[in-house]
Amino acid sequence: MMPAAKPANIDWISNLRLIALYAVIILHSTSPLLMGYGRVPMADWWTADFFNALVRFAVPVFVMITGALLLHREYEIGGFLKKRLSRVVVPFLFWSLVYVWYSWYIEEITFGADAWLNIKIVLHLLKVGSSYHLWYVYMLIGLYFFIPIIGKFVRNATPIEILYFLIVWFAVMLITQPYLSRYNPAVDMHYFAGYVGYLVLGHYLAFTDFKVKHLRIWMLALFVLSIVFIAIGTYLIIPYPKLPGTMFYEPVNPAVLTLSASVFIIAKLTVPKVSPLVIRIRDFVGGYNYGIYLGHALLLYFLDDPFGISYKLCAPIIAIPLTAFICFILTLLLVWIINKIPFLGKWVAG
Secondary structure, eight states: OOOOSOOSSTHHHHHHHHHHHHHHHHHHHHHHHHTTTTTSOHHHHHHHHHHHHHTTTHHHHHHHHHHHHHTTSOOOHHHHHHHHHHHHHHHHHHHHHHHHHHHHHTTSSOOOSOHHHHHHHHHHHHHHOSSGGGHHHHHHHHHHHHHHHHHHHHHHSOHHHHHHHHHHHHHHHHHTSGGGGGGOOSSOOGGGOSTHHHHHHHHHHHHOOOOOTTHHHHHHHHHHHHHHHHHHHHHHHTTOTTSOTTGGGOSSSHHHHHHHHHHHHHHHHOOOOOOHHHHHHHHHHHTTHHHHHHHHHHHHHHHHTTTOOSTTSSOHHHHHHHHHHHHHHHHHHHHHHHHTSTTTHHHHOO
């Protein structure tokens, strides 16, 4: 049976959460340049491809952190869903409406005199997502419904049973990739598919004490190899329209899995000694983590237009992380200000 205690040295999870958040913003800062393949200098495209490969661990690591923090605990289903969904859904609805406004502001959508038609437009955007990055929240809500069930399994399973689940999950992930689909049998294995495996993997890696010499060095090597595989693999398949060009970027992908697992273990094994001031800053920023995720896309839009702060600011190797950092700080400031609104801010700032 897996242990029921919290992961030791919880600081590493706090560190990892902020790293993953910054990685998400870097990822989204690279997107316009990546989509310009064939129309931008190849050196610039390769820079964006490298950064994109480097930070593809972000969303899987977020899910793994969720598994590490939540699966070891016993829940009353109603109380768990009420607590978790209220924290997620209310800020999500607020920011979804903000992105509906932005779509109207840039004239992607228009509202007319027919009130019911306007409502249907908004409801449709809420159903499919009013901004590209909000898919994560829809996925997270689905996982929350499943956590009380998968958590019961994890808490009562032996390490061998956990490994069995993870091995089958990885095998299903492997054979459902487009480049291996010809080997996909008719056996229905979708029960093991999707992001739920990252929940279990996060719990397993957080609570397992691996007796492996030089583990951090091995994980650094795996991290580098995963980046190379993702970046070069993406370059090689882009000219072939039969294969999705983002195939190696997809979160549920073997290379992204190895990248994410290596980052998770490296963070677990690396707890740097820092001053109390740095810890206070980290914890302050971490308190607005969800709000920063929800709001950062809006800041990226406005940084680019009208201020011209994007990958085009200077050489992309500098502009991409710099744009992401500026966006990070300004979004933190924005959600902090929103949080100060009486009776409202703490519900929508995330």
